Amino acid sequence: MRKQKKIASLAKIVLLNQVLLFLFSILGKSVGEAKKIKVVSPICTFADIAKNIGGDRVDVINLSDGLNDPHFVEPKPSMIIHMINAEVVIPIGLRLDMWFFSLIEKSANPKIFEGSSGFIRTYEGVRILEVPEYKIGQPRIGDIHPEGNPHYWLSPDNAKIIAMNITKKLSEIYPEEKGYFMKNAEIFIGKIDEAEEDLKKEFSRFEGVKAIQYHKTFTYFADFFKIKIVGELEPYPGIPPTPSHISQLAEKMKKERVEIIIYEPFRNKKDVERLSKITSATPTELYADCVPQINELKDYISLIRYNIRKIMMSIEGKRK
Amino acid sequence: MHELKDILSLILPAFFISLSLILIHVYFGTKIFERGVIFADIAIAQSAFLGSSIAFLLFDNPSKELTYLFGVLSSVLFGLLISSQMKREVVFKEGFIGVIYALTSSLSIIVLSKLGRESEHIRYMLTGNILFVSWEDVIKASLIYLVIGILHIIFKMKKESFVSEFFFFSTFGLVVSSSVSLAGVLLVFSYLIVPVLTSKLLFSPRYTLLSSYLIALISTIIGFTLSVVNDLPTAPTVISVCILFFFIALFIDSIKNLKKKKQKLSS
Numbered sequence: 001m002r003k004q005k006k007i008a009s010l011a012k013i014v015l016l017n018q019v020l021l022f023l024f025s026i027l028g029k030s031v032g033e034a035k036k037i038k039v040v041s042p043i044c045t046f047a048d049i050a051k052n053i054g055g056d057r058v059d060v061i062n063l064s065d066g067l068n069d070p071h072f073v074e075p076k077p078s079m080i081i082h083m084i085n086a087e088v089v090i091p092i093g094l095r096l097d098m099w100f101f102s103l104i105e106k107s108a109n110p111k112i113f114e115g116s117s118g119f120i121r122t123y124e125g126v127r128i129l130e131v132p133e134y135k136i137g138q139p140r141i142g143d144i145h146p147e148g149n150p151h152y153w154l155s156p157d158n159a160k161i162i163a164m165n166i167t168k169k170l171s172e173i174y175p176e177e178k179g180y181f182m183k184n185a186e187i188f189i190g191k192i193d194e195a196e197e198d199l200k201k202e203f204s205r206f207e208g209v210k211a212i213q214y215h216k217t218f219t220y221f222a223d224f225f226k227i228k229i230v231g232e233l234e235p236y237p238g239i240p241p242t243p244s245h246i247s248q249l250a251e252k253m254k255k256e257r258v259e260i261i262i263y264e265p266f267r268n269k270k271d272v273e274r275l276s277k278i279t280s281a282t283p284t285e286l287y288a289d290c291v292p293q294i295n296e297l298k299d300y301i302s303l304i305r306y307n308i309r310k311i312m313m314s315i316e317g318k319r320k
Numbered sequence: 321m322h323e324l325k326d327i328l329s330l331i332l333p334a335f336f337i338s339l340s341l342i343l344i345h346v347y348f349g350t351k352i353f354e355r356g357v358i359f360a361d362i363a364i365a366q367s368a369f370l371g372s373s374i375a376f377l378l379f380d381n382p383s384k385e386l387t388y389l390f391g392v393l394s395s396v397l398f399g400l401l402i403s404s405q406m407k408r409e410v411v412f413k414e415g416f417i418g419v420i421y422a423l424t425s426s427l428s429i430i431v432l433s434k435l436g437r438e439s440e441h442i443r444y445m446l447t448g449n450i451l452f453v454s455w456e457d458v459i460k461a462s463l464i465y466l467v468i469g470i471l472h473i474i475f476k477m478k479k480e481s482f483v484s485e486f487f488f489f490s491t492f493g494l495v496v497s498s499s500v501s502l503a504g505v506l507l508v509f510s511y512l513i514v515p516v517l518t519s520k521l522l523f524s525p526r527y528t529l530l531s532s533y534l535i536a537l538i539s540t541i542i543g544f545t546l547s548v549v550n551d552l553p554t555a556p557t558v559i560s561v562c563i564l565f566f567f568i569a570l571f572i573d574s575i576k577n578l579k580k581k582k583q584k585l586s587s
Contacts, residue, residue: 072444075451078551080330098444102452106330238443239433 037174040086040112042100043070044290045153046122048299049163050090052188053181054170058088063100066291069266071238073099083107088118088173090166094128094150120169126158129219154221154288156196156304160189195301199308200225206315210256212249212281214263214272217288218307225308230256233263233271241271250278260284260314284314327548330451334554335544337453337461341503342536344465344495345511347472350529351488353516356410360402361496361512363417364489365505366424367398368497372446373431387446388497395493398424403485448502450555461498468495507555511536514562521569539565 036059041047047062054060061082064073070092083089083103089112091100104112104119111118128148152158167185171178207226213219214233222229231252235245252258253275262284263272272283286307291297296306352360371394372387379386398420405416432442468491475487499508515532523531543558 074553074556075449076551076553077327077330077451077548080451081326084326084330102449106452106454236433239429 037088037170038082038086039088039090040082041090042073042092042097043153044292045159045300045303046090046092046162046166048290049159049188050088050166053163053166053184055180055184057174057177057180058170061086062292063103064289066287066289066297067265069264070289071096071098073097075099075103079103080106083112084109086112086118088112088120088170090120090122092150092153093121093123094147094152096150117169117173120165122162122165123152123158124165125161126152128152129223130216149216149219151217151288152220153300154218154304154307155224156192157224158220159300160192163188163192191301195305199305203308203312206312209260209311209315210258211260211262211284211311212253212258212275214261214267217264218262218286221304221307227311230258233261233267233275240268246271246275246278250275253279253281259318260311262286262311264288282314282318284310286310331544331548331554333453333455333458334450335540337450337458337502338540338544338558339537340458340462340465341499341508341511342515342533342540344469345499345508346515346532346536347469347529348492348495349512349516350532352492352512353520355406355413357402357406357413357417358513359414359417359421360489361492361509363402363421363424364395364399364493365496365500365508366421366428368392368395368493368500369446370394370424370428370431372497372501373428373435373442376435376442377431388501391497391501392494395497396490399489399493400486403482403489406482406485447500447504450503450507453502457502461502464498465495504555506559510559510562514559514566515539518562518566518569521566521573535565536562 037054037057039047039050039054039058039060041050041060041062043064044062044066047060050058050060063079063082064070080103084107086107086109089100089104091097091104101114104114110116113119129152131148153162163185167181170181174181203225208228210228210230211218211222212231212233213222213229216232216234216237218227219229221227231249233241233246233249235242241249258279258281260283261272261276261281263269264287265285269283275281276283287297287303290299290303295302297303348361352358368391372391374394375382375387375390382390402417402420405413408416435442471491496508515536516528518535519528519531539562540558543561544554546552546561547554547557
């Protein structure tokens with residue numbers, strides 16, 4: 001009997017604890033954040049850019065962690081609450097972050113619907129690569145992303161365009177802060193210019209190096225740093241590699257003397273290792289987004305620096 | 321308390337669709353269990369997925385209704401195939417269902433690759449997430465389930481004829497095509513199988529349906545509460561709670577069996 005009572009009282013404490021946690025989480029959010037502009041971002045990179053532009057006038061929330069595939073993010077109740085309270089959203093678009101658009105729809109928050117003032121078309125003015133050309137009525141076989149490759153933020157030049165799009169839109173919604181946003185944008189773009197110049201110089205002797213990528217993630221990055229992408233491990237975006245595709249790819253890699261295979265941490269490493277064994281190209285793990293909790297990857301500029309240095313290390317190790 | 325209202329407005333449609341899902345899926349779950357073909361549901365759901373992806377192959381941006389229609393057609397077709405083999409022994413039935421699953425899965429991959437579009441996008445469009453369900457979805461799906469439920473009550477066929485099996489698997493396909501696109505594969509399968517298994521361990525066969533309903537309902541209420549309070553993904557939380565009950569039942573059942581063995585030994 002005593003034991004049962006003990007268990008019952010323990011259960012009560014646990015329940016009370018849960019209820020209190022819930023209440024605190026509600027109260028905590030509504031205190032002290034009254035005047036900041038609420039911005040919600042699907043990836044760390046966009047959140048970082050928005051923080052740089054918005055400074056202390058914005059409260060930026062990033063919904064993914066940079067370690068997992070940004071195509072698939074498991075929605076949690078809090079994410080919809082963030083959307084309900086959002087004033088500005090900065091989606092990736094081009095059908096990459098469908099989950100983010102579902103959250104916007106679910107929030108029923110008219111401020112952030114596509115076309116309203118709080119919705120930023122982040123890639124406006126970016127030269128989108130790999131837009132398939134097909135005529136209406138023709139079969140789609142062989143096409144890639146219908147609106148083009150959506151991983152545009154990995155080119156530093158595009159990051160500057162994204163920064164300007166965010167600046168423009170924030171200034172439109174909050175014209176009284178325009179001067180502040182513009183100044184911040186100038187500083188941020190200056191930092192990117194500086195990093196760009198440094199890295200291009202460092203990397204110049206490796207320009208033209210040939211690489212295979214797992215998914216079409218690093219196309220813009222490679223385009224910017226003059227890395228030649230020879231092919232992808234995925235036969236089609238989102239379709240896992242098949243044995244025949246891997247063997248064809250291996251042949252092509254040997255012929256073209258491909259030196260590195262680049263992939264993100266959440267891809268199947270076994271596929272990469274298998275291909276590396278056949279071709280002796282070096283597996284090189286890169287990130288597609290910044291990761292706040294890892295110091296070397298804490299923001300966008302660190303991310304680009306990390307990726308380019310990682311590639312240089314791989315090539316140097318190989319050429320020795 | 322602005323946020324509490326927000327949370328309720330977001331969680332209520334999800335909760336009501338769960339109730340609808342429980343009512344129809346637990347029922348189908350008991351029938352599937354009786355037939356000894358637990359994996360039929362996965363095969364049927366996969367064939368619905370195949371049908372829907374074919375809609376994407378044939379049409380440019382097909383509407384929701386059209387993809388559903390293709391999903392239903394395909395699942396009815398494969399349902400027909402499965403029901404034609406129901407008179408065989410259980411091992412063959414399960415093997416056959418495995419073959420159908422492998423076939424529909426590989427065909428889906430081939431169709432997706434021929435689409436040439438990012439398959440992640442299509443996959444996203446074809447499988448749902450319970451948090452994104454709207455009131456309109458709740459009403460539509462509940463109506464479908466209601467009609468099918470009534471049909472099953474009217475045509476209570478006891479003899480295991482080809483017609484009864486075909487009726488069973490085609491209506492099952494209709495339900496699964498709709499529910500997977502709303503709530504995702506995992507939650508649908510959990511509702512089908514786990515409550516029935518749990519109840520089989522604890523209660524006499526007479527109460528299987530009733531007790532399965534209760535187990536599913538309680539897991540759903542606890543799962544939703546935990547998900548909202550601790551900010552966990554909703555469907556996986558509900559599934560975990562549901563399976564936790566299963567393991568508790570398994571534990572209780574093992575102790576019962578041990579006791580029985582001891583009694584036998586001592587007598």
